[in-house]
Amino acid sequence: MELRHLRYFIAVAEHLHFGRAAKELNISQPPLSQQIAQLEEEIGAQLFYRTNRSVRLTPAGEHLFREAKAIMGNLERATTQTRKIHTGEAGKLAVGYTGMLSSGIIRILRSFKDKHSDVELILHRMSSAMQNEALAERRIDIGFLCPPIDGETLGFFHLYDYPFVVALPSSHPLAADTSPIRLSELKGEPFIMPPRGEEAGYFDQIIALCNRAGISPDIRQEAEGVTTILSLVAAGIGISIVSTAAAETQREEIFYREIKGADDAIGLYLAWNRQDASPLAERFVQAAKVFIPNQDK
Amino acid sequence: MELRHLRYFIAVAEHLHFGRAAKELNISQPPLSQQIAQLEEEIGAQLFYRTNRSVRLTPAGEHLFREAKAIMGNLERATTQTRKIHTGEAGKLAVGYTGMLSSGIIRILRSFKDKHSDVELILHRMSSAMQNEALAERRIDIGFLCPPIDGETLGFFHLYDYPFVVALPSSHPLAADTSPIRLSELKGEPFIMPPRGEEAGYFDQIIALCNRAGISPDIRQEAEGVTTILSLVAAGIGISIVSTAAAETQREEIFYREIKGADDAIGLYLAWNRQDASPLAERFVQAAKVFIPNQDK
DNA sequence: TGTAATGATACGTACAGACTATCAATCAAC
DNA sequence: GTTGATTGATAGTCTGTACGTATCATTACA
Missing domain, CATH: 1.10.10.10 (Winged helix-like DNA-binding domain superfamily/Winged helix DNA-binding domain)
Structure with missing residues (x-):
C-alpha cells in the first residue's frame, strides 16, 4: 500500500x-x-x-x-x-545556567520565547564544569556559564560582567555598615565557596582577589550552586563572595557590601557546541548576540 | 511522498x-x-x-x-x-425493538455479543411501522418487530409467538381472580392501545380477538410503546391486552390474567434489509436463526 | 600506507502506474 | 420500446521512476 x-x-x-x-x-x-x-x-x-x-x-x-x-x-x-x-522555528532547547537566572539571562530567554512560541525551553541548573561536559555530549544545547570554557569543541562569547560583592549574614558585626568593605577585614572569617572542580574560574578569581588584599580565605564549607551558598550564608554558617547577579534577589537574612578598591568582575558567557549545533541552538545564539552590551564599538 | x-x-x-x-x-x-x-x-x-x-x-x-x-x-x-x-468481526449494529427487550431478544443479543466482542450493538426503541421505514432507509440494520413487514425490501423470519394476556390495574375488581378471564367481561372497560398506524398487526389482532368474544373495545387512550401503555394501566387509566413478553417483568400495580378460550399469539419477527445488508447484519441474522424454536422439523 | 567499511553517484533496466480507446450496464427522455 | 447520456470497468500501450550493478570518495584503523 x-x-x-x-x-x-x-x-x-x-x-x-x-x-x-x-x-x-x-x-x-x-x-x-x-x-x-x-x-x-x-x-x-x-x-x-x-x-x-x-x-x-x-x-x-x-x-x-x-x-x-x-x-x-x-x-x-x-x-x-x-x-x-x-x-529552528520549533523544537526543544535545553539550556544550562550556573547559579541563578539573573535578569540578564531572563531577558534573553524571554525575548527568544516571545519570537519563537513553538519552542520549548528546558532549563537545567548545573555548574560551569558540568555545562562544558553536557554541551560536548549534547545533553544541553546552550550554556550560560563562567570560564573556563573548552574552546576546542564549544563556540562562545562574552555577555555580561558582574562585579563581586561580599555576602554577610545580617547578624554579622560587619553587616551594619553600608560602605564598601575592605577585604582585609575578612581575615579569619569562615568562607563558603563552590568546589574548585565545578567553578574553577570563579573560584580562582576570588582567591586572587583575596590574595591581593593580603588574606587567604579560610574555606570552611563547600557548596554547589549560588542559591545553596546563599542559604548557608543566611543560616549564619559563614560569609561568601558572590557576583551581583546572585545578589539581585535581596533576602532579609543576607547583607551585601561592595568591595573597596576592586573592580574585579566575573564574566558570564554563552556557549554552544560548534559542531552540528541544532538549528534552534544557532537561532538562539544569533538572537542572544543582540544582547551583548556596547556592541556598537 | x-x-x-x-x-x-x-x-x-x-x-x-x-x-x-x-x-x-x-x-x-x-x-x-x-x-x-x-x-x-x-x-x-x-x-x-x-x-x-x-x-x-x-x-x-x-x-x-x-x-x-x-x-x-x-x-x-x-x-x-x-x-x-x-x-463482520467488528463494527456497529443498529438494532430496533418494539416495546420491551423480552428475554427471547436479550438471549439473542447476549449470545451474539459474546461471540463478537468487537461489535457495538446500538439499540433503538421504535414501533414496528417505524422499523419498517428505518430498515428500508438503513437507519437500523436489524429489527425485532411485529407484522406487517414489507417483504419487498426486507428479509425476515418468525422467531417467537407470545400469547396475549389482559393487563389490569391491581386495584381493578377483576384483578382479584387468578383464573383465565373471559374477554366478554371486559365490555365497557376503557382500553389503552397503541396507535393503529404504528402497530397495525398487533392492533388488528386484538380487535379481532375482542370481536370474536362479542365485544368492541372502547379505546379511550392511545400510547406509543408497551412500557408507556403499562405505565398508564398501572396508573389506573384503563386496561390493555398485551403480549406475555411485555408481562415478563412483573409490577405490583399491574395484574395479568390469561384469556379463556383464546390461543391467539402475537408473532415476533426478525427483519433486515435484504439489499446490501452489512456483513455484520448478515452475521447477526445467521446467528439469530439458531434461536428459531422447533427448527428441528 | 594499505585495507576495509560506508554512503553517494552514474547508468541501464524493468515494472507499475498512467493514458487513450472502448465496452457494458443503467437511467432518462421521447 | 428505442435512443442517447452517464458512469465505472477493461484492454492495450507507453513512460517515468524505483531498483540493481558497478564504481567512487571518504574515513577509520591496522
Missing part, C-alpha cells in the same frame, strides 16, 4: 464519483478505478458499493475514510513540524 | 546504517540512499547527519521518526479494523 492509495480513496469517498475524483486528482478515471481496486484487494475489504450509476461507501469504507483522513492530517502536521524543527 | 519513504526512513532510523537497513528492506543500498534524499528534499529538512562512518538522526529526524512510527501503527490498525468490519 502507498499513500497514493489513500489519497485516491479519500478523493473518491468525498466525491462518491470516480470521474470527478479523478479530475480533482489530475489523473484520468481508469487508473483511479485500478488503484481503488488494488487497495480493496490489499486490505481485503470492499470499500465501495458500486453500481454503474452510483457509488456508496460500505461500512468498512466509512471506517477507513475517517481513519485515512486522520492519518493524512497527522502526516501533514508531522512533516510541517519536522520542517519547522529543521529551520 | 509515499509510504515507501516512511518505511525506508524508519528502517534507516532504526539501524542508523544504510547497508543494514537496505538488507532488511530487501533492496540494495543505493536506492535507499536515493529515497531518503528524496524524502529530505520533499520535507525540506535534513533528517540524518551523515559522515562516511556514521549516521545519526537530526532533531528534525527524531521528531519525524516518532511520528512516522505512530502513523504506520495507525495505518496498520486502521486497515485491520477495516478488514474486520468487512468480514
